[in-house]
Amino acid sequence: MSDTPIDLDALRHRIDDLDADILRLINERAACAQHVAQVKSAEDPATVFYRPEREAQVLRRIMALNKGPLDSEEVARLFREIMSACLALEQPIKVAYLGPEGTFTQQAALKHFGESAVSLPMAAIDEVFREVEAGAVNYGVVPVENSTEGVINHTLDSFMDSSLRICGEVVLRIHHHLLVGEATRQDKVSRIYSHPQSFAQCRKWLDAHYPHAERVPVSSNAEASRLVKTEWHSAAIAGDMAAKLYGLTRLAEKIEDRPDNSTRFLIIGNQDVPMSGEDKTSIVVAMRNQPGALHDLLEPFHRHRIDMTRLETRPSRSGVWNYVFFIDFKGHCDEPHVAAVLEEVRVRAAEVKVLGSYPFGVL
Numbered sequence: 001m002s003d004t005p006i007d008l009d010a011l012r013h014r015i016d017d018l019d020a021d022i023l024r025l026i027n028e029r030a031a032c033a034q035h036v037a038q039v040k041s042a043e044d045p046a047t048v049f050y051r052p053e054r055e056a057q058v059l060r061r062i063m064a065l066n067k068g069p070l071d072s073e074e075v076a077r078l079f080r081e082i083m084s085a086c087l088a089l090e091q092p093i094k095v096a097y098l099g100p101e102g103t104f105t106q107q108a109a110l111k112h113f114g115e116s117a118v119s120l121p122m123a124a125i126d127e128v129f130r131e132v133e134a135g136a137v138n139y140g141v142v143p144v145e146n147s148t149e150g151v152i153n154h155t156l157d158s159f160m161d162s163s164l165r166i167c168g169e170v171v172l173r174i175h176h177h178l179l180v181g182e183a184t185r186q187d188k189v190s191r192i193y194s195h196p197q198s199f200a201q202c203r204k205w206l207d208a209h210y211p212h213a214e215r216v217p218v219s220s221n222a223e224a225s226r227l228v229k230t231e232w233h234s235a236a237i238a239g240d241m242a243a244k245l246y247g248l249t250r251l252a253e254k255i256e257d258r259p260d261n262s263t264r265f266l267i268i269g270n271q272d273v274p275m276s277g278e279d280k281t282s283i284v285v286a287m288r289n290q291p292g293a294l295h296d297l298l299e300p301f302h303r304h305r306i307d308m309t310r311l312e313t314r315p316s317r318s319g320v321w322n323y324v325f326f327i328d329f330k331g332h333c334d335e336p337h338v339a340a341v342l343e344e345v346r347v348r349a350a351e352v353k354v355l356g357s358y359p360f361g362v363l
C-alpha cells in the first residue's frame, strides 16, 4: 500500500488518531445505550435493562462482520466489555456465583457479563439461587454439566424448588494445572489438593505422574490453591484464575485427561428472554411410573424434528412422581413448532415446567 506510513513515529501517530476515533465512537455508543435506558423506563417503569437476546445478536453480528486481522473471538471479547460498560451505565448489574473467588464459575460470570458487572461469591449453589430469589442480586451463575464428569446434580435439584428462569448459558474450556507455591519443594510433592470433580478430570495424568501422592479432596480449587501456599510438600490442581489470585506457579500445564474438557454454566434470573434467532429451551418433566413413559415423552420431539441436546433423569423428591427428566432442546418456546411439542408433552406428563428459553452461548 503506497499510503502506509513506514516509520515508527508515523505509525504511532496513526494509532493515536485511530484511538481518538475509537474513543469518540465508544462514547457515542455509550450515550446511545443511556438513551435506550430512558426509552425502556418510559415504556415500563419495572423494565429490565439486561437483554440477553440482544447481547447475543450484537456479538454474533460482530463476529460475522469481522474481517480480521483480529480473530473473531477476540473481537467479540472486546465488544463483550464495551457492552458490559454500556449496560453498567444503564443499571449496575450484581451477579452471584458459586465461589469462592478464583473458581471457574467466577471466570464464567466474567466471560458472560464482562468486567463492569459486580460479582459476588456464594458458598453453595442453593445460596446463589436464594440471593437471586431474594432480589439481593440481579442474576446468578451456577455450573450445570461437565463434558468429562457429567451433570451437576445440585444445580438440577435446585431448579425443582425454584421459580427462577434460565436466561443464558456459558461454556468454558476447562484447563487444569498442577500449581505450587514459592515454598514448595517441587521434587517432594507428596500431597495434592483439589475439588473431587477436578481429580476425576485429571485422574489418568495423576496416576501416571504422581501415583504415590496423597489426593486430598477440598470444597473448591480456589481453596486447594489457598492451602498449598503454606505447605512445602503440597500442590494444587486448579485453573488460571486461582493461580493468579494466590500467586502460584505452574509445575505442569493442561493436565486434564481430555483436551476438550469443558463445563457449561447457567445464568439464572427472573426474566423470560425473547427469541435471539439461535436459542435453546430447558424443561423439567415429571412422569408417572408406567411402561412406555419415556417413549411417550420423547415421541413428540422426534415427530416435530426437534433436536434434543441433553436428557437427564433425576429421582423425584416428592412422592407423587417417580421420574423427573431434565431436557434441553434447540428452539425457543415462542416458536410455533416448539409450543406445539410443549402442548403435547403437557398432556402426557404429570407436570411440565419450562425453565427458560435462552440464546446459545456465543463466546
Ligand SMILES: O=C(O)C(=O)C[C@]1(C(=O)O)C=C[C@@H](O)C=C1
Pocket (backbone or CB within 6 Å): 033, 036, 037, 049, 050, 051, 052, 054, 055, 058, 082, 083, 084, 086, 087, 090
Ligand atoms: O439494546 C439494548 O436493550 C441495550 O440496552 C443496549 C445494550 C448494548 O450495549 O448494546 C446494553 C445492554 C443490553 O443488555 C443489551 C444491549
